[in-house]
Amino acid sequence: MNLSHNYRMHRRNFIQQLSAGLLLGTSSSQALAANLGKANGLPRVIIVGAGFGGLTVAKYLRQFSQNKIEVLLIDPSPSFVSSPMSNLIFSDQFNLQQITFSRHAMVKKYGIRYIQNSVSRIDPEQQNIFLSSGERFNYDRLVVSPGISYLFDDYSGIQDKKNGTGIVHAMQAGPQTLQLKKSLEAMTNGGVFAITIPVAPYRCPPSPYERACQVGLYFKKHQPKSKILILDANPDVTSKSLLFKKVWANHFPQMIEYRNNHTLMDVDPQDGRLIFEVQDDITADVLNVIPPMRAGDIAHTSGLTNINRRWCGIDFLTCESTAISKIHVLGDATQGADLMPKSAQIAYGQGKACAHTLTEILLSQTLKHQPHYDNLCYSFMTESTAAHIKTDHRYDESRKTMSVIQGSQELSSAPTTEDFKQGVKWAKDIWQDILT
Ligand SMILES: Cc1cc2nc3c(=O)[nH]c(=O)nc-3n(C[C@H](O)[C@H](O)[C@H](O)COP(=O)(O)OP(=O)(O)OC[C@H]3O[C@@H](n4cnc5c(N)ncnc54)[C@H](O)[C@@H]3O)c2cc1C
Missing domain, CATH: 3.50.50.60 (FAD/NAD(P)-binding domain)
Structure with missing residues (x-):
């Protein structure tokens, strides 16, 4: 193709x-x-x-x-x-x-x-x-x-609980992706971009961390003094943890900061304020709130x-x-x-x-x-490298569920240009498969 x-x-x-x-x-x-x-x-x-x-x-x-x-x-x-x-x-x-x-x-x-x-x-x-x-x-x-x-019910700062008007999560690509991109572009150099992550399970576990890298790449080019705060309700990065942390330290020092155990309780989009269960409130220029799902x-x-x-x-x-x-x-x-x-x-x-x-x-x-399928997920971490994780799953008659096939687990040891190439190919292949 x-x-x-x-x-x-x-x-x-x-x-x-x-x-x-x-x-x-x-x-x-x-x-x-x-x-x-x-x-x-x-x-x-x-x-x-x-x-x-x-x-x-x-x-x-x-x-x-x-x-x-x-x-x-x-x-x-x-x-x-x-x-x-x-x-x-x-x-x-x-x-x-x-x-x-x-x-x-x-x-x-x-x-x-x-x-x-x-x-x-x-x-x-x-x-x-x-x-x-x-x-x-x-x-x-x-x-x-x-x-x-999305579950917006807990946020008293959001009036429209059905649609969550005021919250930009961009967890379904489309208008919200563009809205978030526009907000980035409108930031002044030295501003703060905050991403909040709900307790797992949520859609595509590595995607918020990948987003931090991609926003970081934008900042490196256009606003090198701006910062990205990842405020995660989970105790640790939920996927490819060591790889992401290394990339943040090596490629985005002083730009990407990761904070765990930050459970969001409320949000005030007007003032750009995030209210957490335990920690102090945080204000940021752009809020990317990913609500529970x-x-x-x-x-x-x-x-x-x-x-x-x-x-x-x-x-x-x-x-x-x-x-x-x-x-x-x-x-x-x-x-x-x-x-x-x-x-x-x-x-x-x-x-x-x-x-x-x-x-x-x-x-x-x-x-x-007998169902048998895999999970294969690439995360794009720098302008030319990505990393992947893979597991094969098979229906297990005795457990009546899908079990991971022993020895099938793969995790990149470091982000590579080959994984970047394969990641783009994966997307093009799956689009071609389901759309033609
Ligand atoms: C930023 C980001 C990056 C991601 N990256 C990856 C990746 O690299 N690899 C990967 O494997 N996954 C990735 N994902 C996850 C992936 O997008 C989802 O897991 C996938 O879309 C789930 O497919 P689905 O069919 O369950 O839902 P969807 O693909 O969301 O499809 C649901 C469809 O149902 C329709 N619908 C909803 N309600 C109704 C209704 N009442 N009547 C009729 N239609 C309705 C919607 O309009 C929508 O078209 C990523 C997700 C995000 C947000």
Whole structure:
């Protein structure tokens, strides 16, 4: 795949989509028509969310079933925006257009019905979903891959608890990424940029530390006296700890400061003030508050968050919810197994495994597929080096969960230019896989 050509194509599509106003939008009448009956009496799987998990399961369900399963894919977003690589926007190594892609070619190629809308309610008794437009669709199996939502309830300084207006987390690439970048650019040399990190689990454990490096690269070029404070509620850096600490000490001395055990209690965005459980308040010029998270709202309101009322428990053999039958949950919304982070790579692995099992369940009623997938995560640490972590996971019949395969763990001994190259390749490969 010629990626620079593809970027140009994606960029063109992106602009066309914006000017058209609606990407792949199924009009109400089309959507209603889609609901009138299942195509040729095929079993129907509806997928809520066309991010990493949803796109993967949609494509592979059609492929593995040889088009004998009808697939409806629903997402309100006009295009797919990849959070992986979005931190590199802060250092000007990537831009938003380069990580924004049309879903059009993929859904057309595989004969997937795409509806640009939001699912507002699930009725598991009748096996129906309802769109925010009011339309109803019946399913044989439902896959829910809605990513994450944020918990703003504890912050009294934030009036709008539903949307968290005033908080810039940038944990879903898009407008918030650009907003945060603009705030950086508006800082004066010598200012303070503060990142707060919630207690794990949260989306992509190394991403806030990677962000500190990428913001640091921007500061080195444009504001060498500015500082980055990482205020972490965890007792230590949650991923690639020694590697990040070495890079901060060697490449960003006096610029990046890491403080552990900083649990954020409240935030005052107007005054740029952070209020902690134990430590003194901190004021900064730019706040990048990453709030605690839970499974996406639709999973929560549908009763799927049966683990601490935050995450969805699944049977790892089938990805079926342990709360509601015939609903399968993927990706960040799920409660992970051992050493399984909330990552695009895991959402992709689960999506493929779920496509295998749903094909077996719906077409042959025999379950043979044993899930086996990996986590592979690159963190970009300097302008030319990155480091990676890898684990292989296999379904363990005796434990009824995914176990890490002994000896499969890899961790870079130091950031390298080779890992930087491989990290960019990883992103381009996964985009190509799920979008073509
Ligand atoms: C800065 C950053 C860097 C990252 N870097 C990496 C990395 O290097 N490697 C890696 O593996 N992972 C990385 N990740 C993590 C990765 O982005 C997530 O783990 C991945 O996106 C999870 O996939 P998902 O399908 O669960 O959710 P998403 O990809 O978030 O998809 C969820 C989709 O569901 C849709 N949706 C939500 N609610 C509804 C509804 N009610 N109706 C219809 N649709 C709905 C949303 O619009 C969205 O499109 C990074 C994340 C961040 C923030």
